[in-house]
Amino acid sequence: MGTVSLKIGDGTARFKRATLCSSALNVLMLFSVLTTNLFALYAFTSSSSSSSSNTNQSVQHHIIDHKNISFISEQVSLILKEIDLSQKKLSQMEKEVLGYENIDISKPNVANELKLFLQHHLLPLGKDSKTGITEMVASVGHSCEKSVDLLSQYMNYKIGGSCPDDWSLAQKLILRGCEPLPRRRCFAKSIPKVGLLPFPISLWKPISDKIVTWSGLGCKNFACLNSKQIGKDCVACFDLVNGTEKYRFVKAKSKNDFLIDDVLALGSGGIRIGLDIGGGSGTFAARMAEKNVTVVTPTLNVDAPFNEFIAARGIFPMFFSLDQRFPFYDNVFDLVHAVNQLGDGGRQEKMEFLMFDVDRVLRAGGLLWLDNFHCIDEEKKTTLTRLIEQFGYKKLKWVVGEKIDASGKPQVYLSAVLQKPVRVKSS
Incomplete structure (x- = not known):
C-alpha cells in the first residue's frame, strides 16, 4: 500500500518510534503462547498414555481427563492475565522512557483544547x-507538567473566537520552562500598525505608543520606559533620538566597546547573517542592517514590549528564551554577538550548554563577539576564560577593562572577538 515519509520543518511535532519495550513485549507474548501450547500438549499426551494402560477404568479416566482440562483452562487463564498485566507494565514503561506523557490530562479542570492538542494521531498509512x-x-515543554494549571488556563478559550489578552501568561509559562507552548485555535489580538515607516528610515525614528500592546506591563508608553532601567543593558534604550542608542557601536566610551566597522573588517567580507544574544531594543541589528548584514534578535517582553519595538524598526525579532535550544540548523550564522549572557552568574554547566549551542549554529570561520561581559570576581573571570579556551577559538581581539558602577566601585569587563576553527573529526 506504500509508505509515508513526513518532513516537518517548524518543530511542532514529535514522533513515536518502535522501542525496546515493544520488542520485549512481542518476545514475552510469543514465549507465553509457546509455553501454553507445550503445557497443553504434555497434559493431553499424559492423559492419553494413562488411558491406554488403564482400559478397564474408563469412568476413572473420564474424571481424570475432565480434571486435566479444568486445570489447563485455569493455567491458560492465569497466563493470559499475566500477559495482560505485563503488557500494561511495559506500556507504562514505554511512556516513561519516551517522556511525552508526563502531563496528566485526567486531572480535573484541564481544558478540553489541551486534551485534544496532546492526543496521539496515528499515521494514516501505518508505520513509516x-x-x-x-x-x-x-x-x-516537559516542564509544563509543573504548571499544568496555568497551561490549562492558557488553553481555555473559545474556538474560532478571539484569544484572551494573555501574552503575559504565555511568557510566564515560558520563563517556567514550559517551552514550546501548544498551538491554539483562536485569533490573536490585532493592533493597527498605523505610522510604520519604510526601511531603512524606520531604524532610527521614534516608535509610536499606539502600535504596541501595553497590557500586562507597568509602563504604558515609551517615555515611561526611558525613565527607568530595564535590565542591566537597557537604560533609555527605547529613545532612538536623544538617548545613547544612536552612539552604540559607532562611538566607543571605553576600550571594551568595539566598533562595528572594526569587527566586520576581521570577518574579511564574509559576514552576511548573524544572531544577537541579549539584543535589547535591537540597536546592534539596526547597525548591522546599515551594513547589509541581517541579524536575528531573540528576546522576551520582560518589563517592556521588546518584540514589537524591534519589529517596528524593521528588524527580525524572535520570541523565545535563551534556555531553549536555538531553533536554527548547524553552522548557519557568520556572526554571533552576545551581550553579557555567558559569564554573568549561573552555574558553569549552564554556561557550557549555552556556549556549545552558540558554537553549533556558528559556521567555521565565523566570528563570536563577546561584548562587555561582566566578570563578577576573579574566579568568574577565570571560569569564563577557561570555557572560551576549551573551544579552541582564535583570539582576534581580547580586552579586559574596568568600569565604575553606580556605587563607585570598579567592575571588570571582558570583550573579545573570536574566530571559530575548522574542526576535523578524529577517526
Whole structure:
C-alpha cells in the first residue's frame, strides 16, 4: 500500500518510534503462547498414555481427563492475565522512557483544547518504513507538567473566537520552562500598525505608543520606559533620538566597546547573517542592517514590549528564551554577538550548554563577539576564560577593562572577538 515519509520543518511535532519495550513485549507474548501450547500438549499426551494402560477404568479416566482440562483452562487463564498485566507494565514503561506523557490530562479542570492538542494521531498509512514512527505526538515543554494549571488556563478559550489578552501568561509559562507552548485555535489580538515607516528610515525614528500592546506591563508608553532601567543593558534604550542608542557601536566610551566597522573588517567580507544574544531594543541589528548584514534578535517582553519595538524598526525579532535550544540548523550564522549572557552568574554547566549551542549554529570561520561581559570576581573571570579556551577559538581581539558602577566601585569587563576553527573529526 506504500509508505509515508513526513518532513516537518517548524518543530511542532514529535514522533513515536518502535522501542525496546515493544520488542520485549512481542518476545514475552510469543514465549507465553509457546509455553501454553507445550503445557497443553504434555497434559493431553499424559492423559492419553494413562488411558491406554488403564482400559478397564474408563469412568476413572473420564474424571481424570475432565480434571486435566479444568486445570489447563485455569493455567491458560492465569497466563493470559499475566500477559495482560505485563503488557500494561511495559506500556507504562514505554511512556516513561519516551517522556511525552508526563502531563496528566485526567486531572480535573484541564481544558478540553489541551486534551485534544496532546492526543496521539496515528499515521494514516501505518508505520513509516524509513523512520519507524507509528504516530504523531504534539510537542510541549516537559516542564509544563509543573504548571499544568496555568497551561490549562492558557488553553481555555473559545474556538474560532478571539484569544484572551494573555501574552503575559504565555511568557510566564515560558520563563517556567514550559517551552514550546501548544498551538491554539483562536485569533490573536490585532493592533493597527498605523505610522510604520519604510526601511531603512524606520531604524532610527521614534516608535509610536499606539502600535504596541501595553497590557500586562507597568509602563504604558515609551517615555515611561526611558525613565527607568530595564535590565542591566537597557537604560533609555527605547529613545532612538536623544538617548545613547544612536552612539552604540559607532562611538566607543571605553576600550571594551568595539566598533562595528572594526569587527566586520576581521570577518574579511564574509559576514552576511548573524544572531544577537541579549539584543535589547535591537540597536546592534539596526547597525548591522546599515551594513547589509541581517541579524536575528531573540528576546522576551520582560518589563517592556521588546518584540514589537524591534519589529517596528524593521528588524527580525524572535520570541523565545535563551534556555531553549536555538531553533536554527548547524553552522548557519557568520556572526554571533552576545551581550553579557555567558559569564554573568549561573552555574558553569549552564554556561557550557549555552556556549556549545552558540558554537553549533556558528559556521567555521565565523566570528563570536563577546561584548562587555561582566566578570563578577576573579574566579568568574577565570571560569569564563577557561570555557572560551576549551573551544579552541582564535583570539582576534581580547580586552579586559574596568568600569565604575553606580556605587563607585570598579567592575571588570571582558570583550573579545573570536574566530571559530575548522574542526576535523578524529577517526
